Amino acid sequence: MNKIVASIRIAFRALKVNRMRSALTMLGIIIGVAAVIAMVGVGAGATARIQEQIQSIGSNLIIVLPGSISSNGVRLGSGAVASLTQDDAKAIAAECPSVALTAPTVRGGVQVVYGNNNWATTAQGVTPDYMTIRDYTMLSGQFFTTQDVDAAAKTAVLGETVAQNLFGDSDPTGQVVIIKNVPFTVAGVLTPKGQSPTGQDQDDVILLPISTATQKVLGANKANAQAVSQLMVQAISPEAMDQSIQEVEELLRERHRILPGLEDDFTIRNLTEVFAAQETSAQVMSILLGAIASVSLIVGGIGIMNIMLVSVTERTREIGLRQAVGAKTRDILLQFLVEAVTLSLLGGIVGIIVGLTASLLISYFAQWSTQVSPLSILLAFVFSALVGVSFGYYPARKAAFLDPIEALRYE
Amino acid sequence: MASVIEVKDLVKDYRLGEVPVHVLKNISFEIERGDFVSIMGPSGSGKSTLMNILGCLDKPTSGAYILDGISVGNLNRDQLAEIRNKKIGFVFQQFNLLARTSAAENVELPLMYTDTPAPERLERARKALLAVGLAGREEHQPSQLSGGQQQRVAIARSLVNDPSIILADEPTGALDSRIGIEIMAIFQRLNREQGITMIVVTHDPDIAAYSNRSIHFKDGRLQLDERLAQPRVARKDLEALPPEEPEEIVSS
Numbered sequence: 001m002n003k004i005v006a007s008i009r010i011a012f013r014a015l016k017v018n019r020m021r022s023a024l025t026m027l028g029i030i031i032g033v034a035a036v037i038a039m040v041g042v043g044a045g046a047t048a049r050i051q052e053q054i055q056s057i058g059s060n061l062i063i064v065l066p067g068s069i070s071s072n073g074v075r076l077g078s079g080a081v082a083s084l085t086q087d088d089a090k091a092i093a094a095e096c097p098s099v100a101l102t103a104p105t106v107r108g109g110v111q112v113v114y115g116n117n118n119w120a121t122t123a124q125g126v127t128p129d130y131m132t133i134r135d136y137t138m139l140s141g142q143f144f145t146t147q148d149v150d151a152a153a154k155t156a157v158l159g160e161t162v163a164q165n166l167f168g169d170s171d172p173t174g175q176v177v178i179i180k181n182v183p184f185t186v187a188g189v190l191t192p193k194g195q196s197p198t199g200q201d202q203d204d205v206i207l208l209p210i211s212t213a214t215q216k217v218l219g220a221n222k223a224n225a226q227a228v229s230q231l232m233v234q235a236i237s238p239e240a241m242d243q244s245i246q247e248v249e250e251l252l253r254e255r256h257r258i259l260p261g262l263e264d265d266f267t268i269r270n271l272t273e274v275f276a277a278q279e280t281s282a283q284v285m286s287i288l289l290g291a292i293a294s295v296s297l298i299v300g301g302i303g304i305m306n307i308m309l310v311s312v313t314e315r316t317r318e319i320g321l322r323q324a325v326g327a328k329t330r331d332i333l334l335q336f337l338v339e340a341v342t343l344s345l346l347g348g349i350v351g352i353i354v355g356l357t358a359s360l361l362i363s364y365f366a367q368w369s370t371q372v373s374p375l376s377i378l379l380a381f382v383f384s385a386l387v388g389v390s391f392g393y394y395p396a397r398k399a400a401f402l403d404p405i406e407a408l409r410y411e
Numbered sequence: 412m413a414s415v416i417e418v419k420d421l422v423k424d425y426r427l428g429e430v431p432v433h434v435l436k437n438i439s440f441e442i443e444r445g446d447f448v449s450i451m452g453p454s455g456s457g458k459s460t461l462m463n464i465l466g467c468l469d470k471p472t473s474g475a476y477i478l479d480g481i482s483v484g485n486l487n488r489d490q491l492a493e494i495r496n497k498k499i500g501f502v503f504q505q506f507n508l509l510a511r512t513s514a515a516e517n518v519e520l521p522l523m524y525t526d527t528p529a530p531e532r533l534e535r536a537r538k539a540l541l542a543v544g545l546a547g548r549e550e551h552q553p554s555q556l557s558g559g560q561q562q563r564v565a566i567a568r569s570l571v572n573d574p575s576i577i578l579a580d581e582p583t584g585a586l587d588s589r590i591g592i593e594i595m596a597i598f599q600r601l602n603r604e605q606g607i608t609m610i611v612v613t614h615d616p617d618i619a620a621y622s623n624r625s626i627h628f629k630d631g632r633l634q635l636d637e638r639l640a641q642p643r644v645a646r647k648d649l650e651a652l653p654p655e656e657p658e659e660i661v662s663s
Contacts, residue, residue, distance in 0.1 A: 006523055017511060321507045324468065325521040325568070326496020328489040404468045408507070 003334065011339035014311065025307045026347035029387065032297030033351025033380045034358055039293040040376045041359035043286020045369035050282050054275040056193040056202060058134045060100075060238055061271045062245055064231040064252070083265040085226035086210065088255060092233060095251055098244035100236045103130040104210060104228040108218040112206055113178040114166040121162050123179065123206050125213025133234045141173035141188020144209055148187075152211040156184040159203040160192035182216045184208070241270060297383065300347065301391035308340050308395035319399050320407025333400040340392020341385055348384030352377055414477075415575055415608050416442040416465065421474035423460050434460045435471070436631040444575075447602045447609045447642070449619035452628030459580075461628070462612050466499055466578050467491045479575045496524050500569025500607075502579035506561045508553040514540060514564045515549035521572045539567035542605075543597055559590035566597060576608040577601070583618055589652060595621045596645035621645050 015022040066084040089104040106125040111118055130136075131143045144155045156177060163172050172186040193202040208217060210228075235244040245268055252266055312319070319332060327335075356377075359370040423435040434457045442448055452458040463469035464476060467483055468491075476483050479498055486494065495501075500521075508517045518536040527535070540546060543563040553561050562582060569577050579598070583591030599621060602609045611622060619625050620643045627635035 002526070002528075003523075013511065317507065318509060321509070322520070322524075323492060324466070324495060324501050324507075326492050326524040326572075328492045328524065330489075331524055405463050408468075408503070 003331065004338065007335045007338040008342065010335055011342045014315075014339055015342065018311075021307060022343060025303050025343055026350065028300030028303035029297065029344050029347025029384055030300075030351040030354055032293070032300040032387075033348050033384050034355035035293035035296050036290060036383070037352060037355025037372055037376060037380050038358040038362065038370070039289035040286060041355070041370040041372040042362060042368060043282070043289045044371040044373065044376075045363070047279060047282045047286055048371050049369050050275070050279045053194075053196060054272070054279065055135070057196065057271060057275065058232075058234065059272070060235040060241060061133065062233040062235065062241070062248065063269045063271055064233060064248060065267045065269070066227070066230075067265065067267070083256065084228050084231055084252075086228055087226060088252060089228065089231050091255060092231070092248055092251060096244060096247035098235055098240040098247055099233055101129045101133050101234045103127055103133045103232040103234075105130065105230050105232065106210060106213050106218055106227075107229045108213075110179050110206070110217060112162060112166060114172075114175065117166045119162055119165040121159070121204050121206055123208055123213060123217055125208050125210035125218065127210055130207070130232065133232050136193075137191040139189040139191045140171055141186065143207075144187050149209040149211050152215055153209055154182060154184045154212060154216070155187045155209065157187050157207040158189050159205040159207075160189060161201055161204040162206050163189045179206070179208075180217050238272070241272065245270060294383075297387060301344070301387035304340055304343055304388060305391040305395060307343075308336060308392055309398070311339070312336065312395050312399040315399075316402065316407045316410040319402050320404050320410065323402070323404035324408060329400045332402075333396045336396035336399050337389060337392050340396065341388035344384045344388030344392075345381075348381050351384065352380055355380070413444055414441040415444040415479055416610075417475070417477040418465075419475040419477075421461075421464065421476060422472045423457075423464065423469075424472045434631050435464075437474070438631075438633055439474075440626065440633060440636065442576075442608065442610065444608055445602070445606045447599070447621075447623045448611070449622035449625045450610065450612045450628065451614060451616070451619050451625060452634075453614065455630075456628040457631040458612055458628045462578065462580055465576075465610065466501060467494045492524075496521055496572065498575040500572065500574035500577040502562070502565050502569050502577060502582045504581040504584040506553070506558075506565045506585070508561055508564055508568075510553055513550045513552055514545065514556070514567075517553070517564055518567045518571050520568060525572070535571050536567070539571040540564070542570060542601065543567045558586050559593060562586060562590075562594055563597065566594070566601075570601065570607075574607070576610055579609070579611045581613055582611060583613070583615070588617075589649075591618065592645050592648050592652075596649060599645050 064084060084104075086104045089102040092099055093102040103126060107122055109120065110123040111120050124130075127149050128143055128146055136143070139160065141157070143157055144153065147153075148155050156179070158166075158172055158177075166172065166177065167175065171189075173188055175186050176183045177186060178184070190203065190207075196202050233244065233248060235241045249264065249268060253264065256265055258265065322332060322335075356372055359372050362368055363370045418441070419439050421435055421438040422433070425432045425434055438461070450458050450461065460469065464471050465478075467478070467486075470491075471484060474484070478494065481494065483491065483494055509520070515533060515536045518539050519532045522532040522535060537546070537549060540549060543566050545560060545563050545567065548556065548560070553564070556564065562585075566577075569579075577598075582598075583594050586594065595618060598609050598611065601607050609622070611618065613619055620639070622639065623642050624636070624638045626633065
């Protein structure tokens with residue numbers, strides 16, 4: 001302990017003698033550590049943002065779209081044919097064991113009017129389960145109930161964007177908005193979710209009971225009054241996703257009387273999978289950024305090794321003298337290792353400060369969210385110490401094994 | 412009186428390419444505790460090599476070297492370092508003080524490699540500096556001291572670990588003759604008052620004249636080993652010198 005304290009004092013004295021040189025050597029580590037912290041911060045920020053967006057969609061989601069059948073050899077895209085119905089939704093919820101909830105949705109563009117204001121948005125006819133599946137919470141008021149759906153009540157829930165555009169900052173709950181000449185009482189406002197992973201404003205929406213929407217607003221599909229635009233299905237757990245997809249497919253084929261060998265008249269999409277891929281790519285990106293930044297840390301380490309080798313050569317006589325008066329191999333080794341580690345740790349501490357500042361500046365000016373975790377700071381600190389030890393070891397060893405006679409005679 | 416150094420059949424060879432060079436050829440002698448010995452010889456005589464072996468900086472090719480009862484011929488690097496630390500004090504021609512380091516810290520240096528606690532180190536350094544007449548200059552750095560003062564700091568450093576022997580390699584080589592005599596006066600006093608065994612390597616007969624015994628080397632062999640009937644006394648020589656320019660000009 002005594003010796004380590006003494007070594008640290010000797011190290012500081014030696015580093016002070018060549019201030020400029022020590023500062024430049026540290027600069028290598030400073031840049032390395034700062035780059036690692038800032039880049040990992042940017043990467044973590046991007047990952048967190050994607051995770052947030054995935055959360056906003058709802059968890060364990062499967063989307064079933066109607067259509068994609070061929071008639072007389074002409075293949076139609078998904079959603080082109082009204083092949084899914086509200087009864088399908090009820091059947092899936094009732095008969096598929098891996099499915100927790102289903103939410104049939106109809107949608108269409110509408111103009112919403114309140115007083116002098118009006119706003120074009122998407123109206124979605126949904127059931128109360130939609131709120132659970134999408135993980136919605138209410139900013140104010142209440143979501144409509146199953147009774148409202150059964151009674152085709154003229155009640156609406158607004159997204160934040162719609163509420164802002166029609167009501168400004170006042171609370172819309174209890175007010176009446178007009179959609180296609182039909183007055184709707186506002187039941188509440190949804191807590192905003194922000195952008196979807198695909199960049200759509202998820203708050204620019206007005207939710208109506210599905211019955212009211214088909215009968216009064218969007219107009220029923222002429223072929224099938226029960227038709228829905230899409231069906232959201234929530235599996236009971238992430239592991240049950242594949243199982244539930246299979247169950248839904250089998251059930252729908254049976255209900256739609258599709259013979260074996262023929263194509264489905266619906267399309268099933270696993271949303272979670274799509275966005276999980278995005279998340280993975282963001283993580284790969286952040287690892288890549290960190291790896292590139294680590295290279296500069298290694299370059300900084302080489303700088304330390306370089307300067308320590310110079311220092312050992314310059315101080316050959318000092319080393320010889322220390323050996324002559326009784327310094328053992330490990331004493332000299334320790335002295336030079338401590339010096340290298342002091343350099344790298346000082347550089348590491350300054351680098352952490354610079355890195356934190358840099359990531360703050362990046363989030364401020366580039367509007368990228370960055371996330372610097374305490375773990376990455378700790379890692380950067382430990383890593384810079386490791387750089388000091390590993391790149392300081394060779395010069396220190398060289399010093400420790402100098403021949404005292406040669407060293408004393410060195411000019 | 413017991414011998415502090417016993418050298419028996421000491422041989423040292425160096426290998427320069429294919430040809431071995433015999434630097435020391437079968438040397439045997441003893442040095443008694445408390446003696447003051449000078450080792451003389453022209454360059455190439457092997458006296459530096461002998462010095463390195465006596466100082467445990469180098470190992471003999473064959474033969475025995477017993478220092479203070481310990482056979483040091485077969486010790487490893489770190490064991491030799493420990494012997495140097497405990498039993499030998501070095502004084503060099505070029506002083507070899509650490510720059511930008513106070514006199515006291517320079518003197519403490521050998522104790523840094525022992526378990527001596529810091530307050531005791533400082534206390535011992537002060538005592539050693541007092542013994543060489545540098546009390547009050549503990550905080551001076553080498554650049555603030557004259558050559559003679561720097562060599563006295565180096566002598567204090569060699570004293571601080573209570574060594575069995577002090578080995579001085581051309582200790583006056585870088586100093587003018589008057590200051591050289593002052594250094595020899597300090598050696599004589601330490602030898603007389605503290606009974607420290609002194610070994611001074613020099614090529615200068617005037618310096619060797621201050622020792623009790625003079626060993627001459629030539630071509631790797633012991634050529635002459637004489638006990639001086641009447642060694643000169645450095646203190647008296649100094650008194651006889653005209654009191655010219657005082658030494659302590661450079662002091663702060």
